[in-house]
Amino acid sequence: MKIERQETFMRDAIPARVKLEVVMCFLSSGISYRLLAIFFRISKSSISKFIPEVCDVMYEALDEYLQVRDKREWEDIQVGFHHRWNFPGCCGAIDGKHVAIQAPPNNCGSSYGRNSDGGVFQASSLYPVLENGSLLPEGGFLVGDDAFPLKTSLLKRYPNEPTIAEKIYNCRFTRARRIVENAFGILVSRFRILAKPIQLQEETAIKMIRTTCELHNWLRKSSLHTYTPPGSIDYEDIVNFTTNLGTWRSEINALPNIARSRINNRSKIAAEKLREKYNFFCDEGAVTWQNYMINNK
Ligand SMILES: *[C@@H]1O[C@H](CO)[C@@H](O)[C@H](O)[C@H]1NC(C)=O
Ligand SMILES: *[C@@H]1O[C@H](CO)[C@@H](O)[C@H](O)[C@H]1NC(C)=O
Numbered sequence: 001m002k003i004e005r006q007e008t009f010m011r012d013a014i015p016a017r018v019k020l021e022v023v024m025c026f027l028s029s030g031i032s033y034r035l036l037a038i039f040f041r042i043s044k045s046s047i048s049k050f051i052p053e054v055c056d057v058m059y060e061a062l063d064e065y066l067q068v069r070d071k072r073e074w075e076d077i078q079v080g081f082h083h084r085w086n087f088p089g090c091c092g093a094i095d096g097k098h099v100a101i102q103a104p105p106n107n108c109g110s111s112y113g114r115n116s117d118g119g120v121f122q123a124s125s126l127y128p129v130l131e132n133g134s135l136l137p138e139g140g141f142l143v144g145d146d147a148f149p150l151k152t153s154l155l156k157r158y159p160n161e162p163t164i165a166e167k168i169y170n171c172r173f174t175r176a177r178r179i180v181e182n183a184f185g186i187l188v189s190r191f192r193i194l195a196k197p198i199q200l201q202e203e204t205a206i207k208m209i210r211t212t213c214e215l216h217n218w219l220r221k222s223s224l225h226t227y228t229p230p231g232s233i234d235y236e237d238i239v240n241f242t243t244n245l246g247t248w249r250s251e252i253n254a255l256p257n258i259a260r261s262r263i264n265n266r267s268k269i270a271a272e273k274l275r276e277k278y279n280f281f282c283d284e285g286a287v288t289w290q291n292y293m294i295n296n297k
């Protein structure tokens with residue numbers, strides 16, 4: 001009886017700082033509540049109670065770091081892609097990843113493996129606003145890999161590259177898409193909870209996944225060099241025309257990609273026309289290093 005009372009007392013007495021440490025340890029390592037209980041000398045029941053609560057608070061507090069941009073901000077990003085990656089029009093790189101959720105064993109509504117059909121992108125809230133042109137500035141588009149359908153608002157690489165123009169386009173495309181590869185790569189390497197099936201109720205797990213994304217964006221803003229020190233992300237050496245791969249690539253297995261999307265032929269033809277416009281990368285849109293790059297792949 002006494003021990004029980006004492007436990008209740010201790011549970012209430014866990015300082016906020018310690019709770020935050022436990023949560024950060026949980027998110028960054030992905031270890032079980034059982035091990036956390038041993039490391040931190042806090043009862044498992046109390047850990048399993050406060051982790052979702054603290055995540056909730058963090059999720060709310062960092063909400064501004066996971067927002068859809070407004071038109072002005074998209075325009076700034078577009079300018080950035082033009083200057084930094086020589087890809088005019090591009091407003092961002094998109095990727096789709098699976099994070100597995102495994103509902104606790106005594107829960108009959110297991111959600112593991114759900115949504116693994118081909119329609120993840122089409123079912124997303126991004127799809128309709130990208131499709132009807134209300135998201136991006138006039139003429140803006142994203143770049144995405146083979147999981148995505150080719151559209152005027154979503155360009156892909158050329159599947160084959162027999163011509164110089166196509167090689168150069170693909171080379172620029174790869175550079176622009178590197179952004180999102182690195183973002184997801186760093187995210188999973190810093191928040192290892194994402195690297196294996198999350199053993200929580202679906203609702204809690206989704207909040208937790210969002211919290212890691214918010215933390216990632218916040219840390220990139222507030223602690224760029226401690227969160228992503230030099231060498232951790234891909235680095236383009238423009239003196240030697242080589243790309244040095246970020247260390248995350250050898251530390252983790254990338255998250256599995258979402259399934260390939262079904263393609264709508266009508267929009268595909270318009271998009272192929274748009275992609276062909278980028279043949280100007282070869283002449284007036286050329287940059288000095290590009291032929292070197294394609295010859296040294
Ligand atoms: C685009 O789609 C979104 C979501 O369906 C809708 O809210 C918005 O009003 C649409 N905008 C235009 C310009 O059609
Ligand atoms: C380019 O390559 C040379 C020779 O391999 C090397 O010494 C130099 O550090 C490289 N440049 C950069 C910016 O890494």
Ligand SMILES: *[C@@H]1O[C@H](CO)[C@@H](O)[C@H](O)[C@H]1NC(C)=O
Binds near residue numbers: 265
């Ligand atoms: C889509 O295009 C493929 C060839 O690229 C063709 O075989 C197919 O019939 C087309 N589908 C529709 C619905 O037009």
